[in-house]
Amino acid sequence: MQNAALARQFDQIAAYxxxxxxxxxxxxxxxxxxSAIADYPGPIEDADLNAIxxxxxxxxxxxxxWFKTGKIKVLEALKAQYPAxxxxxxxxxxxxxxxxxxLWKEKNIDSIAKLQVALDADELDTLxxxxxxxxxxxxxxxxxxxxxTSRTPLPDATGTATKILTALIERSPDAHIEIAGSLRRGAETVGNLNFVASSEDATPLLDTFAALPLFETIIARDETTVKARLHDGVEVELVVAPPVRFGTQLWFSTGSKSHIESVDAPPAFTSEREVFAHLGADYIPPELREGRDEWERARAHTLPALLETRDIRGDLHTHSNWSDGVASIRQMAQAMTDRGYAYFAVCDHSKALAMTNGLDAFRVREQAHEIAEVQADFPNLKIFRGIECDILRDGTMDLDDELLxxxxxxxxxxxxxxxxxxxxxxDRIIRAIQNPHVDLIGHPTGRVLGVRPPYDVDVPALIEAAKKTGCCLEINASERLDLKDDYARIAKDAGVLLCIDTDAHSPKMIPNISFGVATARRAGCEAKHLLNTKTLADLLEWMRHR
DNA sequence: GCCGTTTTCGGCCCGACTGTTTTCAGTCG
Incomplete structure (x- = not known):
């Protein structure tokens, strides 16, 4: 499969x-x-390119x-012309x-480091x-x-970890390997990637791991552990434990530090469940191992029965090719059906987001016809007419109340x-929360992990307002994880209903729901704390009372 | 560069904000 590598060539050409x-x-x-190459389902090297x-x-x-020579001349020329x-x-x-x-031509600035130096030395004031x-x-x-950018967002880290696991399993099919570390705990960003394997003889597995083509360098190695670095700088660690102490090692490598340090070090056990039993505690899901109150609750048998991905019955914030999505409503409906969902909402952008071909009132009503057509062919999937309506600068909505x-x-x-x-x-967002037609505030703090920080907003005030009006707050899965876990916990405790959505712009984004579920689990959410765990009948009932 | 024809090139992703520009260029969602 060379899809990702070839796609990267074209992305680089685009960047240059x-x-x-x-x-x-x-x-x-x-x-x-x-993206066509990256999304192609089979090996791109075997594909009929004309058909894509x-x-x-x-x-x-x-x-x-590129298939023939491993290079693209145009890209090589661009690389020669501009510093990377x-x-x-x-x-x-x-x-x-x-x-x-x-900056480059006048000040010879060709890196972020040089830009920082120039800014600090006030060298740009003449520019x-x-x-x-x-x-x-x-x-x-x-x-x-x-x-x-110092830490990797959960979705990216998950992709990388999967790649490493796949490569390792290909070469050692019988190996028993688990993801550990902050990735297993579902943290929104991940520093290092940690794996734990179980084997009587560590050497062969460590050899295989150290030889994976994914790594730039091997940083360290001893008789149980290899530490390597990926090309993007992320460090990856594999610890191999004998089966009799695999459970203890997995628990230890999963962390967090403060969770581990709250108790006396347990002896060797095969499974994590034995570790917790030894410590007089119920099994603590990784997402709750942050050194908060999990030990007390685990000993008092009062841990929450955390939400599971299978509890999610639908996705209430998705896009189609009516705005900036890449798939038709029909294709999205098929993908939702394939996932086993009972319902989903088509929520394309509104007209203020002109770049995305956002919908005005006329097109919103036009879209209803297409939704009805598709609905007729999917009797077991309820397709809701929705919108992701822009909250304008003054807190009014981009489309009028009658339409909403x-x-x-x-x-x-x-x-x-x-x-x-x-x-x-x-105040702007609270005004939207108070609009009786608005059911959910999408990505309430606006952040995009690794790209954009949240805007300045008083989230507890939003939660208070939402509590009063019954408006839901989103846990946007995908690259935002917004609300983040801490805020989701506050909202949940305040009795505000949360809704986990993928904001999917294509069918392949639909499985991203699991990142939102991880965030909700870290917030201690049970299924009852989410809007989209409701059965269709219950959701319809909820909508009637909105 | 791709697409879709109206087969040979025009349309495609627009509008607002920001800072510094002295009348608008550059950036962004």
């Missing part, structure tokens, strides 16, 4: 062309080719060139191709377009970027004016 200031349509074409939508004569020729560091400078919020080019405000904004952006009242489910979301002062941003 963006830097070069090339046509945004050409750039988009390369990005679409990359998004690939044309130019990208097909480049694909064949310019691409990372492009990722700084506030810097686009023009400003990056200027056109870099006034005092811009320089200050850049300093803030760099600080935030450092915080944002026609819809089954209304998600209100902020996609603009992220930099309002705390009080103003909070």
């Amino acid at each position: 062309l963006e830097l070069a200031g090339d046509s945004i349509f050409k750039i988009r074409a390369y990005r679409e080719a990359a 939508e998004g690939l044309g004569s130019a990208t097909i020729a480049k694909s064949r060139e 560091g310019l691409l990372e400078v492009m990722r700084v919020p506030g810097l686009g191709p023009k400003k990056v080019q200027l 056109n377009g870099f006034g005092p405000k811009t320089r200050e904004n850049l300093k803030t952006a760099l600080r935030r970027l450092g915080e944002l 009242s026609e819809l089954d489910f209304v998600v209100g979301s902020v996609h603009s004016a992220f930099n309002l002062p705390l009080a103003e941003q909070t």
